[in-house]
Amino acid sequence: MAPRSSRVTSADVAREAGVSRATVSFVLNNTQHQKITEATRQRVLAAAERLGYAPSAAARTLRYGRSDVVLGLLPDWPLGFAAGQLIQELTLAFAKRNFTFVVHSSIRGARSLSEIWKALTPAAVLAFEPFSDADAAAMRSAGIEVIAALYDDKGLGSDESITTANAIGAAQARHLAASHGRLGYAYPDDERVAVFSRPRLDGVRKVCAELGLPDPDVRTVPLTPSAAADAVRSWLAADPPVTGICAFNDDVAMTVLAGLRHLGLQAPRDMAVIGVDNSPAAAVSCPPLTSVVQDLPAIAELYADTVTVALDGAQSPGNPVEPQIRLEVRESA
């Protein structure tokens, strides 16, 4: 009724309904072990509705000692199509578990990591970037669950990191190995994505070893047609020539395709290329790009389950199914 400029609190609702703050809390939180007359309940609900009461998350967090916010920490590499999609799936997956998922892009020159989680008091941090042990320890001592969604090359915290990244490279390699005797890897020209590129390359390496193929010929491919042409020349000049290329993602793959065109060559006749992400551009590149499709909803569910289990100690409701990898086969391979 009276739109105070300040925040409307539970005390306002209590006054409006003619009850105590405790009763308001009982009604609005449906406290089980507390009986409330139906008349009183309705009066409180009506008052809350009329005043537009919204409980203060800060006070609630202070009281509970934990908020329902899960903070996603993104590194500062350029966010592509898949990253955006994963963010949306994570938002949905956490919402289903009554958590609020927000993302902070920890760009260089911005606030330090400690500033971030101190400002948010998240219940958990889902990190897609590496950070120091000191930071991790500080977060834990503040009662924050830390989940690293990273490839652990140091074997550090391996029990908390989940990765399906090497399955991607493996899928690429298996598809190409059917018709190519020597594989190459188009590595991104940006060390900031190493947390993703390394495990993908490892997956290719593993499959090559399994199938008795020689180790893949790895070349860094900057995102310009001429640089890609250089890489293509080197691959074809090798002995035996490298004719099947696993690319880090669709952007790199399409750059390799541009390099081929630059040399007057064609995919897949002269060289087969496979990307990752199945971005919109992949469907309309020339030739249309074969790409690895991750089951991002399943991956998001897996992450969300991991966090939920770590937080509540509750067991995962569903069976912990490994996210599947699918190949969208077009013309480039």
Added chain:
Amino acid sequence: MAPRSSRVTSADVAREAGVSRATVSFVLNNTQHQKITEATRQRVLAAAERLGYAPSAAARTLRYGRSDVVLGLLPDWPLGFAAGQLIQELTLAFAKRNFTFVVHSSIRGARSLSEIWKALTPAAVLAFEPFSDADAAAMRSAGIEVIAALYDDKGLGSDESITTANAIGAAQARHLAASHGRLGYAYPDDERVAVFSRPRLDGVRKVCAELGLPDPDVRTVPLTPSAAADAVRSWLAADPPVTGICAFNDDVAMTVLAGLRHLGLQAPRDMAVIGVDNSPAAAVSCPPLTSVVQDLPAIAELYADTVTVALDGAQSPGNPVEPQIRLEVRESA
């Protein structure tokens, strides 16, 4: 020293340093009007460091009534390259102003808008999606500044919305009008991006009117080569034929290029195409795509300034420069 499982509070620091909590607060916040002996100051700082003290953001927010979090609300359309870049620039711009910028993707089926800001108590909300007046009113009554970074087709809250979107369409149209008498617009097949596509189209319309050209021929282009081919056929069959196409973004533009190839035609000979975003794929498409480059850092600064001014009532430090639009001219137009 003693790694308590629970949170380390300022009281712990006070006990460790042998002073009161108030003194700890004075030291750590550098309270000006309060003199503290250098010895005491050092003792407190040492104790805080030793215990790894991190002030509770929840308590601080409760005390101040406002957090330093700015919440970015993203709609549920697929996030592309430009969106990711804008997020990073916004993170940087807000960090420079001592705000923590986080993003929530309000995907359909996830938590309602009110759940989000209730859970975060942000100081301001920077919305890239439309929401109801009731939501806006509720946020305001909770003391949250609401900034709509939207194209206002209803003239609603025009004083708070900032848009440079029509400048994009205008830049496309001006470039094409130099050599094409009739322009077309490749409209995205997703109404969720209407907040961006409409003003861009309006920019094209405005320039066409200014230059005495007929109104642009607008066609919705789904992201498949065959659908794009249909659109291309229609454009070329018009009288006079439409030979200059402004596309909503690079993805749509590259689909139009695929449609051209599908018909055995070439850009820019048979039809010129301009995209928006200058995504990595645009540089390696065939032919390489001419694209509009937004000055995302400047746009981010503008948004951040708008929010800061609304919050503190402070005047913008720099001159409110209009973000510039640049054209990356390649071969497609």
Added chain:
DNA sequence: ACGTGTCGCTAACACGTTATAGTGGGTGCC
């Protein structure tokens, strides 16, 4: 010796919420 300041610090309150202990009033039982 005594008021007057200043210095350096502490006690206490408020922010808004939830949970626990407690309280007045009605009812049943003997």
Added chain:
DNA sequence: GGCACCCACTATAACGTGTTAGCGACACGT
């Protein structure tokens, strides 16, 4: 009528912080 007991609700204590009022000690001027 007195006692126990349940019911529906209230008073109050935390959660951790920033801030204001205040307090003892000491210096200083007269």
